[in-house]
Amino acid sequence: MAYPYRHEKETRVLSAHFGDPEARTFAGWRARGGYEGLKKALELGRDEVIEIVKASGLRGRGGAGFPTGLKWSFMPKDDGKPHYLLVNADESEPGAFKDRELIRWTPHQVIEGALIGAYAIRAVHVYIYMRGEFFEPAQILARAIEEAYANGVAGKDIMGSGVDIDVTLHIGAGAYICGEETGLMNSLEGRRGQPRVKPPFPAAVGAFGMPTTINNVETVSTVSHIIKNGAEWYRQWGTEKSPGTKLFNVSGHVVRRGNFELPLGFNLKELIYDVCGGIRDGRKLKAVIPGGSSVPILSADEIDIPLDYEGVAQAGSMLGTASVIVMDDRTNIVKTVRRMVEFYAHESCGQCTPCREGTEWLAKIMRRIEAGQGTEADLDTMLELGKNMTGTTICVLSDSAAVPIASSIKRFREDYLALMRPGSREGAVPAAV
Amino acid sequence: MANEQKETVTLTINGVQVTVPKGTRIIEAAEEAGVGIPHYCYHPGLSAPAMCRMCLVEVEGMPKLTPACVTTVAEGQVVNTESAKATAARTGVLEFYLANHPLDCPICDQAGECKLQDYVHQEGRKHGRNLEPKRVFGRDDFGGDILYEGSRCIMCTRCVRFMREIEGNEALGVVQRGNRSVIDTFFDDGLDSSNWAGNIVDICPVGALISKDFLHKARSWDLDHTNSICPSCSQGCNIRIDTRDNLVQRLKPRANPAVNSFWMCDYGRANYEWMNRADRIEAPLVRDAQGKLVATDWQQAVMQLVERLQARRGSGQVTVVGSPVHANEDNGLLAVLLKALGAGTALFRSARAEEEIPCFGFSKLARRRDLAANVRGLEIFGFTRTGDDAATGGLETAAAAKGVLIVLGDELADQPADFGADADLFVYLGEYLSPAARNAHFVLPLTTFAEQEGTFTNHEGRAQRFWPALQAPGLARPAWQVLGVVLAGLEVSQAPASAADAFLILGEHFAEFRGLSYEALGTRGALLNEPIKLAAGAAEVE
Numbered sequence: 001m002a003y004p005y006r007h008e009k010e011t012r013v014l015s016a017h018f019g020d021p022e023a024r025t026f027a028g029w030r031a032r033g034g035y036e037g038l039k040k041a042l043e044l045g046r047d048e049v050i051e052i053v054k055a056s057g058l059r060g061r062g063g064a065g066f067p068t069g070l071k072w073s074f075m076p077k078d079d080g081k082p083h084y085l086l087v088n089a090d091e092s093e094p095g096a097f098k099d100r101e102l103i104r105w106t107p108h109q110v111i112e113g114a115l116i117g118a119y120a121i122r123a124v125h126v127y128i129y130m131r132g133e134f135f136e137p138a139q140i141l142a143r144a145i146e147e148a149y150a151n152g153v154a155g156k157d158i159m160g161s162g163v164d165i166d167v168t169l170h171i172g173a174g175a176y177i178c179g180e181e182t183g184l185m186n187s188l189e190g191r192r193g194q195p196r197v198k199p200p201f202p203a204a205v206g207a208f209g210m211p212t213t214i215n216n217v218e219t220v221s222t223v224s225h226i227i228k229n230g231a232e233w234y235r236q237w238g239t240e241k242s243p244g245t246k247l248f249n250v251s252g253h254v255v256r257r258g259n260f261e262l263p264l265g266f267n268l269k270e271l272i273y274d275v276c277g278g279i280r281d282g283r284k285l286k287a288v289i290p291g292g293s294s295v296p297i298l299s300a301d302e303i304d305i306p307l308d309y310e311g312v313a314q315a316g317s318m319l320g321t322a323s324v325i326v327m328d329d330r331t332n333i334v335k336t337v338r339r340m341v342e343f344y345a346h347e348s349c350g351q352c353t354p355c356r357e358g359t360e361w362l363a364k365i366m367r368r369i370e371a372g373q374g375t376e377a378d379l380d381t382m383l384e385l386g387k388n389m390t391g392t393t394i395c396v397l398s399d400s401a402a403v404p405i406a407s408s409i410k411r412f413r414e415d416y417l418a419l420m421r422p423g424s425r426e427g428a429v430p431a432a433v
Numbered sequence: 434m435a436n437e438q439k440e441t442v443t444l445t446i447n448g449v450q451v452t453v454p455k456g457t458r459i460i461e462a463a464e465e466a467g468v469g470i471p472h473y474c475y476h477p478g479l480s481a482p483a484m485c486r487m488c489l490v491e492v493e494g495m496p497k498l499t500p501a502c503v504t505t506v507a508e509g510q511v512v513n514t515e516s517a518k519a520t521a522a523r524t525g526v527l528e529f530y531l532a533n534h535p536l537d538c539p540i541c542d543q544a545g546e547c548k549l550q551d552y553v554h555q556e557g558r559k560h561g562r563n564l565e566p567k568r569v570f571g572r573d574d575f576g577g578d579i580l581y582e583g584s585r586c587i588m589c590t591r592c593v594r595f596m597r598e599i600e601g602n603e604a605l606g607v608v609q610r611g612n613r614s615v616i617d618t619f620f621d622d623g624l625d626s627s628n629w630a631g632n633i634v635d636i637c638p639v640g641a642l643i644s645k646d647f648l649h650k651a652r653s654w655d656l657d658h659t660n661s662i663c664p665s666c667s668q669g670c671n672i673r674i675d676t677r678d679n680l681v682q683r684l685k686p687r688a689n690p691a692v693n694s695f696w697m698c699d700y701g702r703a704n705y706e707w708m709n710r711a712d713r714i715e716a717p718l719v720r721d722a723q724g725k726l727v728a729t730d731w732q733q734a735v736m737q738l739v740e741r742l743q744a745r746r747g748s749g750q751v752t753v754v755g756s757p758v759h760a761n762e763d764n765g766l767l768a769v770l771l772k773a774l775g776a777g778t779a780l781f782r783s784a785r786a787e788e789e790i791p792c793f794g795f796s797k798l799a800r801r802r803d804l805a806a807n808v809r810g811l812e813i814f815g816f817t818r819t820g821d822d823a824a825t826g827g828l829e830t831a832a833a834a835k836g837v838l839i840v841l842g843d844e845l846a847d848q849p850a851d852f853g854a855d856a857d858l859f860v861y862l863g864e865y866l867s868p869a870a871r872n873a874h875f876v877l878p879l880t881t882f883a884e885q886e887g888t889f890t891n892h893e894g895r896a897q898r899f900w901p902a903l904q905a906p907g908l909a910r911p912a913w914q915v916l917g918v919v920l921a922g923l924e925v926s927q928a929p930a931s932a933a934d935a936f937l938i939l940g941e942h943f944a945e946f947r948g949l950s951y952e953a954l955g956t957r958g959a960l961l962n963e964p965i966k967l968a969a970g971a972a973e974v975e
Contacts, residue, residue, distance in 0.1 A: 175610070192607065197483045197503055348611035350588060351484040357529035360612035364565035381562050388525030391497050392486050 003105075004258045007275045011237055011245045014221050015261040018105045024140060026147035029108035035153055037224030041116045042161040044227070049120040053223060055231035057243040061098075062088055062216035063292065063320045065242075065309045068223070074203040075121040075211050082125070084207045085118040086188065086214040089130040089137075090172060090179035093292035094343060095323035098247040099217035101259050103130075103137040106221070107144035111167060113220030115154065116227055118165045121213050126167045129184050132174040142169050176347035180395045181214040183349065194349035195395035218247060238264035242308035242319075252326035253280045264308040271307065272326055283328040287412070291320025293340050294400035296407030297333075317407070333415045337408045338366035344401035355398035358389040362405060369416060372424050379409050379416060444510040459501035459512055460488055470514055471523060471552045473638045474589040475502035478695040478795075479598055485589050486526050487552070491516045498522050520556060527557040533568045533612070534639075535584045543640030545653035549587060570615055575605075576623030577630050578645050578699065583615045586641035592616060592633035599696060600629045601793025616641070628790045628800065631702045632695070635685055644683065646703065651677045659902035660687060660956065662889050664758045664882055665701035666786075667803040669891025669958070672697060674705075674883060674902035681708045681883065681902065689957055691797070692895065698790060698800040708883045708903065714866050715907025718876035726876060731908060735915070738875050739922030741858055742774065742837070746923070750836025750857075751777030754828065755816045757805030759842040759879075760887025761896060761946075762935035763912035764807065767841050768814035769942050770916055773925045774837060781811045782820035782827060782843060801892050806882075810890035813945050813961070828852070832869075841912055842879065845869035862912055878909040885911035886932035888954065890961065897958030898951060 003019030006012075016032075017023035023032055041049045054069030075083060087110065091099040103110055114126045130138055145167050148154040154167045170188055177183045178193040185207045187193035206212020222244065226234045235243045242264040248271060249259050255277030262271065268290060272278065279285050285300040290307065295318040305315045312319040327336065345359035362385060365378050386402030393399070409416060418424060440455040449466040458481070463470050473485035481502040489498035493511040498519060501512075513519060530549060538544040570583025588607070593616065596605045604624055608617045624630040634642045656675040663670040663684065670693035673685045684705050686697035717734035718726040745751075751774045755764040764781075771777050783805045790800035808818075820827030825847040831838060832848060838856040845852060845867045852869035853859040861873035864881055882889075884905040888896045913935035920938075921928035929935040932951075939946040945961040953959055 177610075194610075197500070345611060350607070350609075350611045350614035351482065351590075352486050353484075353526055353529050353587070354486055356588060356612055356614065357532045360568070361529070361532050361563070361565065368565070385528075388522070388528070392489060392522055392526065394484065 005256050007256075007260060009266075009270075009275055010261050011263050012261050013225055013245050014102060014106075014109070014218065014247060015259060017109075018101060018259070020105070023106055024108075024144065026108060026144070026151050029106070029112075033228070034108050034224075035112055035159070037226075037228040038112050038115050038119075038153060039159055041119055041227045042159055042163065046120050046122060049116060049227060052231050053120070053226060056226045056234040057231075057238075057241070058219065058222055058226060058234070059242060059309065060216055061218035061222070061246065061321070063093065063294070063318075065319065068215065068219055071203075071213060071215075072117065072121050074201070075213060076203070077122065079211065081210050083118075083121055083123040084210055084212045085114060085121060085123040085126045086181070086184060086207060086212060087114050087126060087128040087217055087220055088179060088181065088184060088214055089128050089134070089141075089217045090184060091134075091217070092131055092176040092179040092347075093294060093321050093323060094340065095251055095289065095292045095325045096249060096321040097251075098249045098259055098321065098323070100134060100137055101247070101249075102217050102221050103134070103141050107137075107141045108148070109221045109224065110141070110217055111144055111148050111154065113223040114167065114215075115158065115165055116223050117213070117215055117220050119163060121211075123213070124165060126165060127188055127207070128167065128169045129178070129188055130169060130171055131178070132172050138169065138171055145169055175349075176343075177349045177395070177397060180397070183395065184214065185212065192349070194351050197394055239306070239308050239310070241310055246307075246322050248307065248322045248324055250276050250324045250326065252324075253283065253328035253331070254278065254326045255280055262307070265306045265311065268303045268305050268307050268312075268324070271324065272303065276326070279326070279328050281328075283330065285326065286329045286331050287327045287333065289317075289325040289327075290322070291318050292323040293325070293343065294318075294396075294403055295320045296403055297411060298407075299411045333408055333412045334366070334370050334419060337404045338363070338370050340404045341366050341401055344397060348397055348401075352393035352395075352398060354389045354392045355401070358385055358398060359401045361385060362401060366405075369419055372419055374416070374420050376417065376420060379413070383409060442506045442508050442510075444506050444508070444512065446512045447515055453506060455506075457506050459490060459492075459499075459504050459506055459510075462506050463501065463512070463514065468514055470501050471548075471555070472502060473548060473587055474591065476591050476594075476636055476695075479591060479594045479636075482590060482594070485587070487523060489519060489522045489526075490514045491519045523552070523556050524558060527553050528562070530587055531557070531561060532563050532565075533584070534587070535567065535569075537585070540649075541582075541585065541640035542643050542647060542649065543585075543637075543653070547640060548638035568612060573615075573617065574623070575618050575630075575642075576625035577627055578703070579624050579630055579634065580643050580645055580648070581616060582641050582643065585639050586616060587639050588614055588616075589638060590616075591636045591638070592642055595633050595636060596627075596630075599632070599792065599794030600627060602627065604630075605633075628698055628700070629696060629792060631699045632686065632697070636695070647683045651675075651682045656682060657902070659900050661883065661899040661902060662806060662891075662897050663697055663701040664806040664889070665704045665804060666698075666801040667806060667808050667892040668693065668701075668799060668801050669806060669889055669895060669897055670697040670701060670798070671897065671957075672701070674708075676902050679904050681705045691957060692891065692897070693798050694795045696792065696795065696798060698792075700790070700800050708881055710865070711906075712866075713864050713906045713909065714876060714878040715909065716878060717908060718873075720874045726871065726873075731910070731915075734875060734877060735918050735922065738860065738877075739919055741874075742919065742923060745774065745837050745858060747775040748836055749775045749777065750834070751775060752831045752834045752836070752838045753777065753779050753816075754831055754838075754840040754843050755779065755781040755811050755814070756842025757781055757783040757803070757808045757811055758882060759807065759912055760882060760885070760899075760932070761807065761810045761814075761890055761939060762887050762929075762932055763841060763879075763916070764811055764816065765814050765939040765943065765946075766913050766916035766920060766935060767839065768816070769925065769938065770839070770920060770923075772942070773920065773923055777837075778830065779814070779816040780819045780828065780831060781808075781816040782824040783808050783811075783818065784824040785822040787822075803892065806889040806891070809892055809894060810888075810896075813890065813894075813943060840870070840873075862915060864909070877915055878907060879915070880905040880909045880911050884909070885913075887911065887913065888932075888936060888958075891958075894945075894961045895958045896946075896949065896954055896961055898954050898956070
C-alpha cells in the first residue's frame with residue numbers, strides 16, 4: 001500500500017492506514033484494532049482517561065500546542081450542565097492538509113478519539129465542525145458516523161456502557177476565522193463567525209453557553225492510540241516536552257510533497273532533503289515556512305533545527321500545524337507575502353479595528369511595493385503597523401497577518417529593496433484587488 | 434435585606450484609589466475615579482463586545498493590554514490608562530480608524546461632537562502615514578429618519594446592538610466581513626417601522642448614522658443645549674433641547690435611569706416644530722369700551738383683571754380649562770385661583786394614542802397613550818378630562834358658560850367663533866389667537882414650556898424640572914407668573930418671584946407637593962408624596 005509515498009524514516013501511528021480504503025469502514029476499522037481504545041476508556045473511567053492523556057504529554061495539534069490532558073481537566077465536574085466536545089475540522093490554515101487526510105482515510109479514528117475525549121470531559125454531544133470546502137471528507141465522515149450509530153459505538157449506551165454520546169457533523173460555510181475556537185462556536189450556533197472575548201473561557205462558557213472543549217482532529221485521533229497503548233508507549237517518540245509523533249504536511253518546491261508522520265524533534269533539513277527528496281529541478285532552497293502561513297518564514301540557512309514546539313520557537317518561528325511550505329530560489333518572496341497578507345485581509349472577520357483596517361492597509365502597501373512603487377519608508381511603516389496589530393485584538397488573526405511581513409522583511413529585505421530601485425518595475429501596475 | 438452590605442472591591446486607577454461594588458467593570462470604576470477611558474463600542478446601555486480596542490488599559494500582572502469595558506475589577510488591582518504601552522496602543526488604533534475614514538468633517542453633521550475627532554485630537558498621530566486609496570461606500574437610506582454614511586462608519590456595532598437589545602427587532606446587521614463590513618438593513622422596510630431608531634443616531638460615535646431631519650441644519654458648535662422634559666407623552670423622558678437662532682433644531686435624550694435610561698422614542702423626537710411657531714400673541718390684549726381688543730402692558734392688564742375677578746369672588750360660576758403641555762406651576766396656580774374664586778368646573782383636553790409603544794429593552798419606558806407631558810399633574814390639581822382622543826370637542830359647557838371662564842394654554846382651534854361669548858368674564862391665557870380666543874375680555878400671552886422654567890408630573894407621579902431653551906416672543910410670560918400676580922392681587926398668596934417659588938405655593942395647596950422643592954427634585958426629578966390613584970378611564974397598562 002503506497003499512500004502517495006512511504007518513507008522508511010516515518011513512524012506511522014496515525015497514518016498507518018492511509019491509502020487503505022477498507023480502513024474507512026466500521027468493519028475494516030474494527031479489524032485493525034479500532035474502537036478498542038474507546039472500549040478501554042469506558043472501562044478505565046473518565047478521570048483515569050484524563051490522567052493517562054496528561055501523562056502522555058500530548059499537546060494540541062491545532063497550532064498552539066497546549067497540553068490536551070490539562071485542557072480536559074479544566075472542564076467542571078458534576079455541574080449538572082450538558083458539556084460539549086467540539087472537534088475542529090476547519091483546517092483553514094494555508095499550507096495545512098493533515099486533518100483532511102485523517103478524515104478521508106480514517107474517519108473512525110477521528111470518531112473514536114472524539115468519543116473518548118467526550119467521555120473524559122463528560123460531554124453529551126460531539127460536534128465535528130468541518131470546513132465547507134471539504135466535500136469528499138464530509139461525505140466519508142457522515143457515512144462513518146452513520147455506521148458508528150448503527151454499530152452502537154455512538155448514540156445511546158455506547159458499547160453497552162450506559163454512556164450516551166451523540167455525534168453530529170456540522171459543515172461550515174468557508175471562513176478562515178471559523179477555525180478559531182470561539183469563532184467556531186459562534187458559527188456552530190448560527191451566529192456570525194467571529195471570535196468571542198475571553199474570558200469567559202470555553203471550559204466555563206462555551207458552545208450554547210455550556211462548558212466546552214475544542215480539540216483538533218489530529219489531537220483526538222491520537223487519543224485512542226494513547227489509551228489503547230498507554231502513556232509510556234507514546235512517549236517512546238519525540239522529546240520530553242514534545243512527545244509523540246506528528247503529521248508533517250509538506251508542500252512547495254520539494255520532490256515529494258504530502259503527509260509524513262514523524263516523531264517530534266525530527267530535523268527540518270532532513271525532512272526536506274531526505275524524506276521529501278530535496279528541492280525540485282535541482283534548484284536551491286530559499287525559504288521555509290515550518291508551520292503554516294501564520295508562522296515566521298525561515299531562510300535556507302536556518303533549517304537545521306529539530307521540529308518540535310521548543311526547537312522551532314528557538315529558531316524564531318513556530319511549529320504551528322507543522323505545515324511546511326518550501327520555497328526554492330525562484331520564489332518571489334514579496335509576491336508570496338503579498339498573497340498571504342491579502343488572504344488575511346480577506347479573512348479578517350472585521351470586528352477589531354487593528355485587524356479590520358490593518359490587514360487591508362498592509363495588503364495595499366504590499367501591492368504598491370510589488371508594482372515597483374514602494375519606498376524603504378514603507379517597510380518601516382509596515383513593521384510599525386504590524387506591531388500595532390499584535391496583541392491588540394480579540395483573536396490572533398491580526399498578529400498572524402503581521403508575521404509574514406515582519407519575518408520576510410527581516411530575512412529578505414534585499415528582495416524588497418530590489419523592487420524599489422529605479423527601473424525595476426517600470427510601468428508595472430498594482431495587482432488587482 | 435436593608436442592612437445587607439454590598440460586597441465592594443478597592444482598586445487603584447492611575448494612582449487614584451476607588452472602592453466600587455464587586456462585578457463593576459474597569460471602565461465604570463475609572464469613571465468613579467475621575468478617569469475617562471476612550472471607547473467606541475462600549476455604551477453603558479448596551480452589551481459590550483470589546484471590539485473597538487480603544488479602551489485597552491494596562492493592568493499590573495496581566496501580560497497583554499486588556500479591554501476595560503469587559504474586564505471586571507479585582508481587589509488590589511492596579512490599572513494604568515496612561516502608561517506608555519496603553520497610550521501607544523490607543524495612538525496605534527486611532528491611526529487604523531483613520532486609514533479609511535473620509536475625513537469629510539467640513540460637511541459632516543457629527544463634526545464637533547464626534548468621538549473620532551475628539552480622540553484623534555487628544556492622542557492621535559500628528560501626521561497620517563496612509564498613502565493608499567481609501568475604501569468608499571455610498572450613502573444608504575435605512576428608512577425612517579436614518580441615513581447611513583458607510584465610509585464614515587467605524588464598525589462599533591452600537592446600532593446593531595441597540596436594535597437587537599433595546600428595540601427588540603434585529604433590523605440592522607453587519608454584512609460582509611473584514612474591511613468590506615458594512616451595516617445594513619434586512620428586507621425592504623429597513624427602519625421604517627421602527628419606533629426607537631432615532632437613538633442609533635445619538636449613540637453613533639461618528640457621523641455614520643445621521644438624521645435626515647437634522648441633515649445640514651446646524652453645526653453642532655452653534656447649538657445651545659438646554660435640559661428639558663419631552664412634552665409629547667406622559668412618560669416624561671429627560672431630553673436636551675438643541676437650539677440655534679432661537680429655534681429648536683433637534684431634541685436629544687438625556688440619561689435618567691429612573692425614567693428613560695438613555696433613550697427616547699421617535700415620536701417625541703420628531704414632535705418639536707410647534708415650539709418654533711411664529712404666530713404668537715406677543716402682548717396682553719384687553720377688550721375696550723368699544724368691544725375691540727387693544728394691546729396694553731402687563732400692569733394695566735393685570736390690574737383690570739384683578740379688579741374684575743375681585744367682584745366675582747364666591748360667585749360659584751367659574752369654569753377653567755387647563756393644558757397638559759403647561760407646567761405644574763401653571764396649571765396648579767390656575768387651580769388655586771379657581772378655589773379662591775369659589776367652586777367651579779376644571780377641565781382639560783389631551784390627545785390619546787390608540788395604544789402604548791413599549792420599549793423592549795427597558796421596561797419602564799414606553800411611548801404612553803397620553804400624548805402630553807402633564808396629564809398626571811392636571812389630575813392631581815383636580816382637572817377632569819373632557820373631549821375625544823384627538824383633543825377636540827367636550828367644551829360645550831365652557832363655550833356656553835355664563836360666569837367666569839378662564840382658559841389656559843388650550844388653543845381652542847376646534848371651537849366655534851362664539852365660544853365664551855356669553856361669559857360674564859372670559860380670560861384667555863395662551864400662545865395663539867384662535868377665533869374662539871378672540872371673544873375673551875383679556876387675552877394674555879403665555880410662554881410655551883420651552884421658553885420657561887417649570888415641572889411636569891409624569892405618568893407615575895414623578896415631578897421633573899425643565900429649563901428655558903428659547904427666548905419668549907414679545908411680552909409673553911409664564912402662566913405661573915401671571916397667575917401668581919393675580920393671586921397676589923386677590924391677596925391669596927404672595928407673588929412668586931421665580932418658578933421655584935411658584936412650586937412652593939403648590940405645596941401649600943396640594944398634599945402631593947408638600948415638602949418638595951426644586952432642590953429636592955434636582956436634575957433627576959422625584960416622586961410625589963401621595964400614592965397616585967389613576968383616574969377612571971385613564972388606566973395605564975404597566
